[in-house]
Amino acid sequence: MPQIPLRTPSYPTPPSNPLPHLLHTPSGLALLELQATIHFPSSSNSSSFVCEDKTEVGKLVFPLYNPALYGDDDTKWMKRVYFYVGKYQRLTGEVRKLGRPFAVVRRKETDTVMGEEREDVEMGDVVESIEGRDNGGEGEELEIVEVVRYKIVFSSRPEPVGGEKEEV
Amino acid sequence: MATQQDEGGFPLSISHNLRQFRLLELPPDLLELIDSPHPPSLSIKAQAPSAAAATPTAKPAYAVLCTPTRTYQLRQVQTSNSVYITQPDPKRSSQAGISAIASCSATLEPHPVISSAVDFLKDVLPVYDIIDGDVDAAGNGKNRQRIFVDIPLSDGECQTAWTELIAFEFAGSSYRPSANTLFQVWKAVHSAVQVEGIKLDSQFLTDEILTSIESEGFPSSLVSALFQRLGDEKDSKGPWSCLNRQRTVQFVGQTLLEQKTGDHYLVAQFLDLWRDSLPEAWREEAELETIKGSFHFPSSTTIAFGGDAAVASAASEKDTPKAGSSSRKWHEKLGRARQKK
Numbered sequence: 045m046p047q048i049p050l051r052t053p054s055y056p057t058p059p060s061n062p063l064p065h066l067l068h069t070p071s072g073l074a075l076l077e078l079q080a081t082i083h084f085p086s087s088s089n090s091s092s093f094v095c096e097d098k099t100e101v102g103k104l105v106f107p108l109y110n111p112a113l114y115g116d117d118d119t120k121w122m123k124r125v126y127f128y129v130g131k132y133q134r135l136t137g138e139v140r141k142l143g144r145p146f147a148v149v150r151r152k153e154t155d156t157v158m159g160e161e162r163e164d165v166e167m168g169d170v171v172e173s174i175e176g177r178d179n180g181g182e183g184e185e186l187e188i189v190e191v192v193r194y195k196i197v198f199s200s201r202p203e204p205v206g207g208e209k210e211e212v
Numbered sequence: 213m214a215t216q217q218d219e220g221g222f223p224l225s226i227s228h229n230l231r232q233f234r235l236l237e238l239p240p241d242l243l244e245l246i247d248s249p250h251p252p253s254l255s256i257k258a259q260a261p262s263a264a265a266a267t268p269t270a271k272p273a274y275a276v277l278c279t280p281t282r283t284y285q286l287r288q289v290q291t292s293n294s295v296y297i298t299q300p301d302p303k304r305s306s307q308a309g310i311s312a313i314a315s316c317s318a319t320l321e322p323h324p325v326i327s328s329a330v331d332f333l334k335d336v337l338p339v340y341d342i343i344d345g346d347v348d349a350a351g352n353g354k355n356r357q358r359i360f361v362d363i364p365l366s367d368g369e370c371q372t373a374w375t376e377l378i379a380f381e382f383a384g385s386s387y388r389p390s391a392n393t394l395f396q397v398w399k400a401v402h403s404a405v406q407v408e409g410i411k412l413d414s415q416f417l418t419d420e421i422l423t424s425i426e427s428e429g430f431p432s433s434l435v436s437a438l439f440q441r442l443g444d445e446k447d448s449k450g451p452w453s454c455l456n457r458q459r460t461v462q463f464v465g466q467t468l469l470e471q472k473t474g475d476h477y478l479v480a481q482f483l484d485l486w487r488d489s490l491p492e493a494w495r496e497e498a499e500l501e502t503i504k505g506s507f508h509f510p511s512s513t514t515i516a517f518g519g520d521a522a523v524a525s526a527a528s529e530k531d532t533p534k535a536g537s538s539s540r541k542w543h544e545k546l547g548r549a550r551q552k553k
Binding site: 047048049050051052053060061062063071072073074075076077078079080081082097098099100101102103104105106126127128144145146147148149150186188189191199 | 221222223224225226227228229231232233234235236237238239240243246247251253254255256257277292293294295296297298299300307308309310311312314319320361
C-alpha cells in the first residue's frame with residue numbers, strides 16, 4: 045500500500061509529570077538525547093533494580109529549577125541537568141529548545157492487534173513499511189502522537205562522583 | 213558544589229520493550245498545519261513500483277509526506293546518539309519518575325518538492341484514441357483515486373495535472389485523451405453549440421450539450437473533463453458550465469496543431485481551420501500570439517506543433533548569444549550592482 049494516512053494528534057489525559065513545566069507536552073512525551081549508550085540488564089530476574097517491565101537506570105536532577113524562587117519565566121535552569129547513573133557516574137546536560145520541533149510518529153495501534161507481538165514490528169522503517177506492500181500493509185496507519193519542542197541533551201562524557209556524598 | 217544528588221530529582225527508567233518511533237522534523241509551515249485546530253489529513257506516499265522498477269537501473273522509490281496540496285520528500289537522517297522518548301510513570305506510591313518507552317535511531321527531514329504530476333500521469337494513464345470512429349484504448353482498471361495513490365505527490369497537485377491533461381474515468385478505468393480525440397470532441401461540441409445556439413462563455417447547462425452529442429459516442433465524463441479544463445471556476449458549478457474564452461481559443465489552436473499528423477499545415481491554412489473551429493464571435497482571437505510557445509515553423513510557410521523539448525531548445529539557442537554578450541560586459545554589471553548599493 046503506497047499511501048499511508050498520517051493521523052494528527054488526539055491527546056489522552058496524561059499522568060502527572062515530574063519534569064519541569066516547560067517540558068510538559070499534552071501527552072507527557074519528552075525527548076531525551078544521550079551521547080552514550082545505556083547498558084542495562086535485559087532479563088527481569090538479573091537485577092534488583094527491576095520493577096515491572098522496566099529497569100531504573102538512574103536519576104534526573106534539574107538543580108537550578110525552582111519556579112517558587114525564580115518564577116515561571118526563569119530559563120537559567122535549562123543550562124544544567126544532571127543524570128546520575130548508578131551510584132558513581134554523572135552526566136551533565138542541558139535543555140535545548142529545538143529549532144524545528146519534532147513530530148513523534150508511530151504506527152497506529154489497531155484495535156484487533158495489540159500487545160507485544162505487534163510492538164516488535166512497530167514503526168520499523170517508514171520507507172520500508174511503505175514499500176513492504178506485500179505483508180498486509182492494507183489499512184496501515186501512522187500517527188503523530190506528539191509534537192515536542194524541547195529536548196534534554198547529555199552531550200558530555202560521564203564523570204565520576206563520590207559515592208559517599210550520595211543520599212542513601 | 214552540586215556533586216551530590218540534589219533534591220528534586222526523580223528516577224529515570226528504560227522500558228524493556230523499547231518501541232521504535234520516528235521523529236519527523238517540522239518546518240514552520242508543517243508545524244502550523246499540525247497545530248491548527250482542525251489539522252488537514254496528511255499521508256505518506258511512495259511511487260508505485262512500475263514494471264521498469266524491476267530493472268537494476270530504476271531509481272529507488274522514495275517516500276514523500278503529503279498535505280492536501282503540498283509535497284515533501286522525506287530524507288532519513290541517522291543519529292549516532294541515543295535518542296529516547298520518555299513518558300511519565302503511572303502514579304505509584306513511591307516517587308514518580310519518567311520512563312523511556314521508545315528509541316529513535318533516525319529522524320525524518322521533510323524537504324518541499326515543487327513538481328508537476330503531469331509526467332507521472334502521462335506515464336500511467338493509457339491514451340484514449342479514436343481512429344475512424346473506433347476507440348483504441350486499453351483500460352487499466354483503476355479509478356482516479358487509485359491512480360493518485362501511486363503518484364508521489366499530493367492529491368491537490370495530482371488533481372491539477374489530471375485536469376490539465378483532461379483525464380477522465382470511464383468504464384472502471386482512467387484515461388487521457390489523445391489530441392486527435394480531443395479535437396473530435398471539440399468539433400462535436402462546436403457543432404452542437406451552433407445548432408442549439410448556446411453561448412459557451414456564459415453559463416449553459418452541461419447536460420444540454422452532453423445530450424446533443426450523445427450519439428457521437430464520446431464518454432460523457434470526457435466531455436465534462438474538457439469543460440472543467442476550459443471552464444471558469446466561478447461560473448462552473450453543479451449542472452452549469454461556462455468556458456473561459458481565452459483558454460478555450462488557446463486549447464483549440466494547440467489541439468488542432470498537435471493532432472496533425474503527416475505534413476505540416478501552411479500557416480494561413482492553419483489559421484483558417486482554427487477560426488472555423490471557434491464560435492463566430494471568437495474568431496478574431498485566433499492569433500498565433502495566443503498559442504506562443506506551442507508551435508514552431510519548420511519552413512517559412514508552414515507551422516507545426518512544438519513539444520516542450522523543441523520549445524526549450526529553441527529558447528536556449530536564442531538565449532545563448534545573449535548570455536555570451538552579457539558575460540563580456542561583466543564589469544558593467546558590477547558597476548550597476550555597485551550603483552544600486
